[in-house]
Amino acid sequence: MNELIAVMVILPIASALFLNFLHEKDRTIKILAIVTAFVLPVLALIAPFGTHYFGGYVPLAQNMTIGQDLPALITNTQLFQFHPGIVYIFNSAQQLLIFVLCLIAFLAIFTSLNETKRPSGVYAFLMFMGTASISAILLSDDIFNLFVFFEIAALAQVGIIVASGIKNNYETALKYTLLGNIAGPLLLLGIALLLGLTGNVNITDIIYSLKHGLVNPYSPAILMALGLITFGWMYASGLPPFHTIKSAVYSKALPHGAALLQAFSVFSMVAIGIILLRMFSYIPFTKTAIIGISLLAMVLGITMAIVQTDFKRMLGFLAVGELGYIGIGLGLGTAFGITAGLFQAVNEAIITAFLFIGFGTVLYKTRTADTRKLGGMMFVNPRLALLVLLAGFAMAGVPPLNAFQSKLMLIQASLQSGLPELGIIMILLSIVTFMTFMKAFYTIYMRPKPADLKILDNKIPRSTIISMVVFLIICVILGLFPQLATNSLQTLAAGLV
Amino acid sequence: MVIDSQLMSFFTAGSLIVIGIFAALFLDNLIKKIIGLAFLADGVNLFIITMGYKAGGIVYIFMPNMTISNFAQNASYPLPFALVLTSIVIGASTLAVMLGLVIVLNKRHGSLSASKILGDKGE
Numbered sequence: 274m275n276e277l278i279a280v281m282v283i284l285p286i287a288s289a290l291f292l293n294f295l296h297e298k299d300r301t302i303k304i305l306a307i308v309t310a311f312v313l314p315v316l317a318l319i320a321p322f323g324t325h326y327f328g329g330y331v332p333l334a335q336n337m338t339i340g341q342d343l344p345a346l347i348t349n350t351q352l353f354q355f356h357p358g359i360v361y362i363f364n365s366a367q368q369l370l371i372f373v374l375c376l377i378a379f380l381a382i383f384t385s386l387n388e389t390k391r392p393s394g395v396y397a398f399l400m401f402m403g404t405a406s407i408s409a410i411l412l413s414d415d416i417f418n419l420f421v422f423f424e425i426a427a428l429a430q431v432g433i434i435v436a437s438g439i440k441n442n443y444e445t446a447l448k449y450t451l452l453g454n455i456a457g458p459l460l461l462l463g464i465a466l467l468l469g470l471t472g473n474v475n476i477t478d479i480i481y482s483l484k485h486g487l488v489n490p491y492s493p494a495i496l497m498a499l500g501l502i503t504f505g506w507m508y509a510s511g512l513p514p515f516h517t518i519k520s521a522v523y524s525k526a527l528p529h530g531a532a533l534l535q536a537f538s539v540f541s542m543v544a545i546g547i548i549l550l551r552m553f554s555y556i557p558f559t560k561t562a563i564i565g566i567s568l569l570a571m572v573l574g575i576t577m578a579i580v581q582t583d584f585k586r587m588l589g590f591l592a593v594g595e596l597g598y599i600g601i602g603l604g605l606g607t608a609f610g611i612t613a614g615l616f617q618a619v620n621e622a623i624i625t626a627f628l629f630i631g632f633g634t635v636l637y638k639t640r641t642a643d644t645r646k647l648g649g650m651m652f653v654n655p656r657l658a659l660l661v662l663l664a665g666f667a668m669a670g671v672p673p674l675n676a677f678q679s680k681l682m683l684i685q686a687s688l689q690s691g692l693p694e695l696g697i698i699m700i701l702l703s704i705v706t707f708m709t710f711m712k713a714f715y716t717i718y719m720r721p722k723p724a725d726l727k728i729l730d731n732k733i734p735r736s737t738i739i740s741m742v743v744f745l746i747i748c749v750i751l752g753l754f755p756q757l758a759t760n761s762l763q764t765l766a767a768g769l770v
Numbered sequence: 771m772v773i774d775s776q777l778m779s780f781f782t783a784g785s786l787i788v789i790g791i792f793a794a795l796f797l798d799n800l801i802k803k804i805i806g807l808a809f810l811a812d813g814v815n816l817f818i819i820t821m822g823y824k825a826g827g828i829v830y831i832f833m834p835n836m837t838i839s840n841f842a843q844n845a846s847y848p849l850p851f852a853l854v855l856t857s858i859v860i861g862a863s864t865l866a867v868m869l870g871l872v873i874v875l876n877k878r879h880g881s882l883s884a885s886k887i888l889g890d891k892g893e
Contacts (some may be wrong), residue, residue: 343837447871454807469821
């Protein structure tokens with residue numbers, strides 16, 4: 274038993290609920306939010322690896338004092354092995370993923386509290402609830418528990434959009450909720466089919482039932498469950514056909530909110546993707562389907578980013594396109610490929626958050642995200658422009674930054690798997706990403722300032738610059754020492770093969 | 771002719787799911803869309819409850835006069851019911867959020883038409 278594992282989810286929820294009640298107590302909100310947000314990544318680092326059984330319900334086989342009084346009807350069956358309660362698993366991969374998620378949450382909250390005139394307890398509540406939900410999704414070995422937090426995360430995301438006050442944000446929020454209310458019940462239907470067939474919602478137990486022939490692993494109901502869970506995965510991640518609404522969601526949130534929202538999508542994609550691989554990788558077309566959907570996301574996301582005139586929308590589409598790289602890594606199905614995919618997920622979450630906060634400074638100074646109205650921002654603050662440029666280089670995979678390492682690993686993995694065409698597509702799309710970013714960078718920063726563009730006198734808060742520098746440092750460290758991340762991910766990846 | 775109650779329940783659940791998806795996708799009125807989504811969620815909940823049904827089974831509460839063997843053989847499976855309870859709570863929350871958003875948008879646009887309100891504005 275490891276109580277700290279549960280605290281990683283309970284602490285942000287408790288803080289969120291408390292912050293929600295602190296209306297108009299600005300200083301208290303600020304202190305409590307920053308302290309909690311700082312503790313979360315630290316908690317991920319200090320928590321020992323292991324398993325947490327909620328309520329102490331270990332499998333009967335591990336608790337003979339209870340098991341010995343039960344009739345043979347139970348003890349002679351597989352019921353003895355199964356997990357009767359919710360289980361959270363925390364290993365090196367979960368540690369890295371939750372650490373990065375919580376670090377992005379900390380920097381987003383830190384930035385938001387200093388960029389807004391009056392800190393909002395409700396906004397902090399939404400950010401913490403979302404972070405808690407995605408942490409739970411990463412930790413949970415219970416597929417129904419995952420569904421519950423999937424729904425809470427969706428509601429938190431809707432709240433973050435509504436809180437932004439950006440034009441047409443309610444329309445986007447409603448559209449996202451309507452789609453979520455189709456995807457959510459269909460995901461639950463997939464879970465229900467697995468429950469009906471195996472009698473379980475614990476993922477380890479479902480896999481046990483599938484592998485030991487307790488149920489027919491190729492029954493139509495299992496295939497339908499695979500399809501329905503994949504549909505939920507596509508919604509949570511923003512993969513096609515949800516790429517348009519997902520990029521709209523990012524563009525209707527404030528930059529720090531968008532930085533966190535994209536991290537939610539990346540880690541939801543990883544968590545549910547891992548579950549799909551754990552449960553269904555024996556079905557031949559599972560991996561092919563993951564690669565197909567991911568390729569579509571890459572091509573649609575990156576090509577749609579080129580034509581955008583709103584830089585937040587452009588970043589949203591680029592973020593969706595980058596998700597495709599993660600999916601390709603997972604879909605290759607080799608230990609090296611999965612490690613590369615997970616490493617790409619870590620990098621993408623950091624770089625996209627970096628870009629949203631970086632470009633957010635332009636919005637802060639000009640109150641517009643329309644690239645047609647922008648220009649000359651390089652001369653307003655050259656250091657910030659340099660930071661944004663480096664973030665763009667990182668996303669495109671320019672060495673020695675982090676995404677270079679993960680994209681190189683992905684290309685190597687595709688070659689090893691006998692799929693060189695995937696490597697070629699990834700290289701070409703990285704070039705297109707670079708061109709898209711440079712076009713936006715030139716328009717916003719380098720071309721002459723339009724005469725009618727008003728640049729406000731408000732100073733960029735120091736917290737925003739600190740956040741960007743922290744992101745840059747991480748990009749450089751992971752670029753120079755990729756083994757810091759890949760060593761943590763290898764065990765999980767090897768277990769999925 | 772005796773109709774199997776579990777089969778009928780599955781059929782009802784399936785009908786609710788299909789009607790719900792149809793309403794959510796093809797009806798223009800936002801309130802009707804939301805009702806369709808409620809149908810979809812209720813259909814899935816009914817499907818789960820039906821799976822937990824056991825003909826001739828007993829309620830899964832261990833009473834003092836029961837033996838463990840008797841209880842284990844006859845009690846219906848409690849997990850689906852526990853899951854549905856949680857699912858209903860989640861469904862109520864999301865329904866409240868959707869209706870709240872529709873109220874705001876109706877005040878702004880003076881309409882409940884999805885094509886008028888959402889159009890391409892949400893994207």
